[in-house]
């Protein structure tokens with residue numbers, strides 16, 4: 001265990017592509033990073049099977065394997081890893097303070113890459129069917145539904161984008177939306193509404209995802225006006241009812257937008273100099289592994305420059321390249 005007196009140059013919160021890329025860069029520039037990997041080591045990509053769109057893997061790569069390779073690369077340059085859920089942070093004083101339960105960690109710079117979690121419907125089996133018909137990312141998984149029937153749940157921009165995208169592969173796309181009008185912006189709504197391959201079930205919700213040992217085989221759909229329930233067979237269910245950035249820990253300390261995404265400025269800077277935000281925690285628009293990795297790289301470079309500009313303090317327990325956890 002690290003002594004509470006020890007001050008890390010850089011701590012990274014989160015172990016998805018943003019956090020691990022930040023760790024690779026920070027470790028290579030000898031900022032001796034500590035990465036706290038959070039409750040879902042590897043992040044959202046560990047819930048995907050084949051990743052076909054991460055550059056450098058022409059045959060595709062499994063999400064968990066990609067994350068494992070990134071982790072190995074970060075370890076190779078000296079990143080220290082611990083698993084744990086951060087329970088409290090204090091950015092009002094320097095060094096910044098971070099707690100995992102009673103354990104205190106202090107650092108001069110911080111990269112926050114805690115990601116976002118897809119909202120789920122609350123049906124018992126949806127998480128266990130990830131990779132076997134249930135998906136929260138059409139860009140990641142749509143390819144596997146060539147000539148299949150799929151359901152998209154939601155009425156916002158994401159749902160419409162996913163439904164339109166899925167028509168490139170699927171035989172039939174059915175959007176199930178709980179109201180009779182879309183929340184999506186008019187341009188995206190029109191693209192979906194005028195697409196003949198997309199069917200809409202209005203005023204309807206899923207009450208069950210039906211599956212056998214191989215995966216999803218159908219859904220039960222309830223019409224909220226008539227209360228009537230019907231079964232529809234399908235091979236895939238794409239849940240697109242929004243994401244929730246994992247930022248509740250930072251409330252009152254870091255500026256966020258009205259949905260809780262961290263506000264990044266001048267690259268990955270936050271309202272607190274020395275605290276940087278990378279990946280989905282600050283990205284409501286793209287949410288791709290490669291864009292997360294890109295912002296992780298930016299955050300580590302910005303953290304390094306921030307450290308370079310700090311006045312030298314001989315009382316600190318770490319200094320570039322010589323900080324050895326005690």
Ligand code: NAP
Nearest residue numbers: 121154155156157158159161178179183240241242243284
């Ligand atoms: P969103 O706008 O919050 O829409 C979520 C949709 O899911 C809504 O239609 C909502 O229904 C429905 N929903 C929520 N909880 C549900 C539940 N428990 N059961 C069934 N349905 C549920 O989320 P989003 O579509 O992910 O968009 C998030 C933000 O990203 C938005 O600001 C959006 O404009 C932006 N975005 C932009 C683009 C783009 O510009 N290309 C693409 C994607 C996202 P109600 O309508 O009844 O509330």
